[in-house]
Amino acid sequence: MPTDDTSSRQESVLNQVKHTENRRVFLKAGAGGVTAAALIAPGRSQAAAAANERLRVGFIGPGGRGFGAHVKSMCELFKDGRKIDLVGVAEVYQTQRDMVADYIRDKTGTDPGRFVDYRDMIEKQNLDAVCIATPDHWHHKQVIDSLDAGLHVYCEKPMTKTVEEAFDIEDKWRKTGKVMQVGVQSTSLKVWDEVRALLQDGKLGKVLGFQTEYFRNSGIGQWRNYKLVKDMAPSTIDWNRWLGIEEGLAPEMPFDRAVYKQWRRFWPFGSGMFTDLFVHRTTAMLKATGLRIPGRVVGAGGIYLEYDGRDVPDVATVVADFHEGVQGIVTATMCNEESRVNQLIRGHYGTFTFGNGEKFDGFDFTPERRQVTAEGDKEKRSFEPERIATEAVPNTTKAHFANFIDSCEAGDPMMCNNPPDLGAAAMAVVNLGAQSYRKGQVFFVDPESREISNTDPGWAAKWEKLSAARATPNHIPGWKAGDFGSKLDEPDWMKNAGPWVDGKDPATS
Template sequence: MSQQEVTPKSSNRRNFLKAGATAGAASVVSLPGSAGATPAANERLRIGFIGPGGRGFGAHVKTLCQLHNEGRKIDLVGVAEVYETQRDKVADYIKEKTGNDPGRYVDYNDMIAKENLDAVCIGTPDHWHHKQIVDSLDAGLSVYCEKPMTKSVEEAFDVEAKWRESGQVMQVGVQSTSLPVWNEIRALLQDGKLGKVLGFQTEYFRNSDLGQWRYYKLVPDMSPKKIDWDRWLGKNEGLAPEMPFDRAVYKQWRRFWPFGSGMFTDLFVHRTTSMLKATGLRVPGRVVGAGGIYMEYDGRDVPDVATVVADFNEGVQGLITATMCNQESRVNQLIRGHYGTFMLGNGESFDGFEFVPERRQVTAQGDSAKRTFEPERISTTPVKNTTKAHFENFLDACEAGDPQLCNNPPDLGAAAMAVVNLGAQSYRNGEVYFVNEGSRDISTTDPGWAAKWEAKSQAREQANHIPGWQAGDFGSRLNEPEYMRYAGPWTDGKDPGDA
């Protein structure tokens, strides 16, 4: 996949302000790959919220209120929410915490049209993400969208293309991508610390006596009198099938396929995005998923045990696995190479990780004599509040007008979706999915995945590597024993060992 840059466009309110009344005071700073400039020093970012429900309120609204009160130049000016009670709750909270009474809307398009926004934060169910992102980008707005970036892979690729075309800042809400550890690991991998990178393994285990996502409480106030059900469904937009109002579907929508993909897109996307960032990998070449509903028989659609295996054209395999019914026996997050492994443990609170070298019989041979291989604890800077750090990163990018500053831009968001969502589709449909790296076409017809690797072996080719690899053949070739000169076909009865 081409890692092309996104060039900001001077199309939104902030740039018009800068070019007009504040032009004399504005300090124009050219950024690499940027056609725009930083906002004027006294300018404030006007932010609206689309669908601030559980995560949208608890993380988006509350975090930005905190940042506002800490002095960030932002104003929270609009709330678009189909549930009247939630809409008032969020707007009242903003007024209490910041002193500003935001506009209250049912339709986010009305908010975009009337509130003179610079940016939106999207916290709606997955099936709305694509349309709301595209509408916002088309309006010249910066976008923070909660993960997963979209409902489908095709939508994710479309958002990535629209984002590149728009030049706008966009951040996908996988907050762990704002940990410095992933950039630090990527630099070590590219330098050959592990030799040839072979695979990553990650997880997101949970356990609950209630069942996953049933901890979102249902209350009598949730009713068609208070909730615009057709708008929530996206009935007029064709986003979901028509169905009668159901509190469980409304509040616990992650359990049902029309609106989400269970642990695949709600949980696996966290760890997968981090691993893609650490390795530099993006779109997979081959994806298969497995699992089932083995215990949580509560009317749900999505499985309680699942695994995704993704193979990449760089010659790397990713394994993402979990159950929602056990969490005390979690697998380790790790990245494996020919000469060693980075062991990351679990979760997102890292102050370091372990380098575990392979045995000396492997690492003492050939080119590995250039380096020492001893067990090592590699320190990293922990981040106490990754959600806050992620929003600060988003605001920094908005203020600079530079999409490249975001820690989780749409190219990374789309790649993670390709892994986890194709894994979900594979589980449901019993198919193996293949992605054409250039065209982004998705197919269940095998293009000869195994055959291409067998051909490389027969031709004794060099290994493929992660993007940014700088270590040549280090840790990427096998030693050829002297006796292998006796291998090979006997042509016309001649012993190949006599050559």
């Protein structure tokens, strides 16, 4: 499996997380002390950048999600008085391009430039930021091109097509100092920061795992709800440009409306539920726990019902184990929705349960029974169930774009609720899970070099060694609770344990 150049990745996983926790360290660590405001796009003068007191935004690939979420949310924020101008649309489908541009003109009074190739838009429209909503296989190139042009970037999830591409974007982001938001809108819920603080303070004791899901059901097959119309044709769609033939992004193939509009069903362009749906909940769980790059990932599933020509499974599960001693499980089917599993985080002393979806005003703490409490922790334990209130966010998508604008105006990459380090970590979980399913392999990630391998580095042996040494458990990043919830009581009868050496009873020695 190919890996990226690891020479610039010297930080450990925990150092990466601490870097993210300290939201003001980024500009020194990411660009050698160069501030984001000082990084001006090639060909643009300092004066030109300073003249844009309003954020000039262009849209790349505003199809279903790109129009329904990106364009419409930004038009609402324009109406709310935000200092943004929507000045460009780059879209390979002529009908869609004109519809989106006309909508922007009607809602904002600005007639945006209309382009087939996003590179022409970047060159001609004096942009400050772009919003990318193309199929997954284009994300890496378009993000890198935009960052190299000195632009802030909002990129729809998943951040990239592959894990290696995600790590590459994370590196580029740190070096340029530009703002980048990955489009998992639930990360703009305040609850995940609140949960992380509780976990770090030891509310659940040693954190052991998270469980999350994204169940759906459809009578016609998942992603086939995107309608195929006769107007979609080679005469209205630049098919080779959509594929990315010249860039080597996809193989040549005959035009097919289903591939164009329902591309999430096919491996060359997406990874089905792994990257379209699992990435939502996985990103939220990583944000809540502070975890980032997994150490071991395995995926399973199959196409058990939706035999409609698709490549991607309709039942899947990913198991990700982290070096911090935490396991994450992401599971779902696209053919059953009424028996969803709860989203939750488990610890030695209790569980946080969030229910389903992303619109909730609180979560539940369920304590473990008193008998599992370490003697020294009894006085500090909470034994009563508790409902913990949080602030609901009515429109997470709009809030996510507002957060992006705030970050751009402040020139602060770490103000974003879903920056690329978090986006790359989520990709490492869901994409390696998809690859594991397809290849029948378990994948391992080196915490320092980010090298990905299917050769076991001794994962089980590492934990067995810690147990044999009676070691202190590993903890989530930012842990502040010392040994709380991390030690076992030692029963008196364990004094009788141990090997008999030369026939001597260890209990009497």
